[in-house]
Every structure is written in structure tokens, then in C-alpha cells.
Amino acid sequence: xxRLVESGGGLVQxxxxxxxxxxxxxxxxxxxxxxxYRQAPGKQRELVATITSAGSTTYATSVKARxxxxxxxxxxxxxxxxNSLKPEDTAVYYCNLSQFPSTYWGQGTQVTxxx
Numbered sequence: 001x002x003r004l005v006e007s008g009g010g011l012v013q014x015x016x017x018x019x020x021x022x023x024x025x026x027x028x029x030x031x032x033x034x035x036x037y038r039q040a041p042g043k044q045r046e047l048v049a050t051i052t053s054a055g056s057t058t059y060a061t062s063v064k065a066r067x068x069x070x071x072x073x074x075x076x077x078x079x080x081x082x083n084s085l086k087p088e089d090t091a092v093y094y095c096n097l098s099q100f101p102s103t104y105w106g107q108g109t110q111v112t113x114x115x
Contacts, residue, residue: 002026002104004095009109016113017083022095022106024076032099034071034078038091038111045094049080063089085113 008020020036035050049059049069057069068081078095090113095106 002028002097002099002102004097004104004106006093006095006106006109009093009111011112011114012085014085014087014113014115016085017081018085018111020080020082020093020095020109020111022078024078024095024097024104028076028097029099032097035096035098036069036078036080036093037096038089038093039108040088040091043091048093050096051078082111085111087113087115089113 003025004022006022008018010018012018031053033050033052036048037045038048039045047060048063049067051057051069051071053073066084071078091111092108093111094108097104
């Protein structure tokens with residue numbers, strides 16, 4: 001089993017920054033992908049960014065150049081540095097770990113950006 005614990009959410013003014021962290025524990029395989037998704041009220045969950053264990057990254061177009069995903073494989077931890085935050089970034093952010101054949105989710109952390 002795998003457990004994901006997120007931290008770092010909160011309330012920030014537009015233009016500010018936040019850093020999310022997600023620590024994975026349990027049966028972690030060396031080859032996997034970790035990422036962040038978000039879900040705003042009344043909307044579907046959407047991909048924000050992902051990073052493989054080899055370091056390859058993908059970003060949603062809406063966050064490119066503002067958010068940076070990184071990971072520490074030794075700590076099984078993934079980070080999301082969010083800069084130039086906008087009110088439309090307000091959502092619950094969920095950590096995700098995918099390792100064949102399973103996918104795991106964290107409990108979510110609230111990010112609120114005030115205008």
C-alpha cells in the first residue's frame with residue numbers, strides 16, 4: 001500500500017507564491033510518476049503537472065512558466081512551486097503517484113488565492 005501526505009496549501013494574495021509538498025510512503029517502486037492535480041468547486045479534476053522518476057515533466061498550459069514541479073527520489077517527495085498565483089488557481093490540490101498497475105491519491109490541500 002502507498003500513502004501520500006500533502007502539505008503547504010493556504011491563503012495567499014494574487015501574485016504571491018506557495019510551495020506544496022507531497023511525501024509518499026509504503027511500497028514505492030523505483031519507476032513511477034508523481035504529480036499534482038487540482039479541482040475547483042463545480043469543476044472536474046484537472047492535471048497541473050507531473051514528473052517521472054527519470055525527471056521528465058509535463059505542465060498544464062495554464063500554469064507553464066508560473067509553476068515548477070520537482071522531486072527528491074531519495075525522499076519519495078514531490079514539490080510544486082507556485083509563483084504569480086492567480087485567483088483562478090484557487091482549488092483543492094491533490095498529489096498523485098502512478099506506478100503500474102496502480103494509481104494513488106493524497107487527501108488534498110486547499111489553495112486559495114485572493115484578488
